[in-house]
Amino acid sequence: MKKYALAILVSSFVFSLFSNCNKSKSDTEESSIKDSIAVKTSPEKKPITAIDTVDYNQRMIALANKDTTGMWPVKAPYPLPGALLPYNRIIAFYGNLYSKRMGVLGEYPKDEMIAKLQGEVAKWQAVDSSVTTIPAFHYIAVSAQSQPGKANRYNMRMPFKQIDTLLSWAKPINALVFLDIQVGHSTVKEEVSQLEEYLALPNVHLGIDPEFSMKSGHVPGKKIGTMSADDINDAIDILARIVREKKLTPKILVVHRFTQGMVTNYKAIKTVPEVQIVMHMDGFGSQVLKRSTYLRYIYREPVQFTGFKLFYKNDNWNDWKIYTPEQLLEFSPKPSYIQFQ
Template identity: 30%
Template sequence: MFPKYRLVGYCGLPGAPALGRLGDGDPGKRASEIEKTARKYAGGREALPVLELLATVANPNAGPDGEYRTRTPGKTIRRFHELARKNDALLLLNIQPGRAGMLDEVRALEEWLEHPDVGVALDPEWDMGPGQTPGETYGRTGGGEINDVADHLSKLVDEHDLPHKPLVFHQVATSVLSDEKKLRPADGVTLIKSADGIGSPGLKRATWRQLVEDMPDGLHTGFKLFYEEDAEGSRLMKPPEVLKLRPEPEYVMYE
């Protein structure tokens, strides 16, 4: 996957524009839009558009199973998988587990992960412990938990003779990932750490430096931009500014 490609995507859920650009308006138009945006980030690589669909969404209500999360219906995932294929894009299934197990939510998506153009994105800040409620506090994911997901994806890659699968984890602060030094590569899995901080260009650069410092070997980098939150009192960073970050982000995602 790297260094041949640079991934550039939108995230979201249809009918929920507050959760990201992908869910704001017609998904077909958004897919065409991200394809054009991706070309601005090529920087000597092939631009690869990404649709990052929220497949498990944390919510403040326990729900019937007490897990504080809702799973996106299969028909919606199928629609976005077809849209991704139509636009030569990758589909990433984003998981906000609530109080459910991260690996359990990945396993629930296995019928989609057996496809060569579907990967996983994890949101540690929505990984709640006992007694925690989404929206009231940040959750936390351990490096060992991410390794377990990577190992599971590695087995799927091997069993189904698939190309490398991207495994992204979005990190809004150092506190949402414990035991980062335990992270290790898994065969057939490309592990991407995506800096998820909000703010002005200066604040985002500072968050970036903090999150990429002393990363374990084998990790690739991603960078998240927020159309509304970043622009409040400031402005959205431009592609040339993002590409000047070091190390250079290999996945750029807009919310």
């Protein structure tokens, strides 16, 4: 069991040095944003200004999957109209285009990767037709580093041209794009703020990774980092402001977690109509160990929605077997976000 415990506590993160060549991006026109999210109605009908709360409640109860503790579904404000959850399940490929070792997103050539992603989407849709399954690219936009760099942040911001590339790949398949940040010695507020122009796009969402938030001053990758509710709330505040200012549908915030210390004071994490929070079970290992981690840190510390990471290689190592959709849908609550690395 010790080797299993070690495996779940070790990320498959690979340090890579990249050139930082951010370019400017022109602001998205207010009218184009409105057009892209406008509810399509006939002249006689009024736009939808509120969700169907009865339907929403029923879907949340279904996600709770017969939980009897009263913890699930989580009591939270209803989302703004157009919310993705709980109406959809997101299937995301994780990684960086500069590295074949950081995740499946950059491991395969574009066409092969997209075909593989679409295959996973189809598999999940066939198993659970109660929701719509949609594809996503979960891209490491800020990578933790083993060296401080000129700014002494112990991270590297990827060039914006990579985000532009992923947006161009996402459009033909109606995929979402998640921008993931590993703050190193920086802060959530500083790193999320430099991505605001992209987060103002309707199909772009956010991921934050406490594993590489080194408040202790350690080098990323040497110890597992931590974020408090205050750090997570900083991200929520920025996303909520963008949604209000740009009149967008709710943003999704994915928070990675696989240890107790990675997220502290979870009860103080805000739930607001503009942002939907996914607490995402990260880490690899045996099925027994991964289920235990999900129960300890996701189920027993409820925030809002849940996610689960699957590793094509590391979850199939030795005598381990990667979870199937059928198996994960037996969990309480059912994960709404599935990430492949």
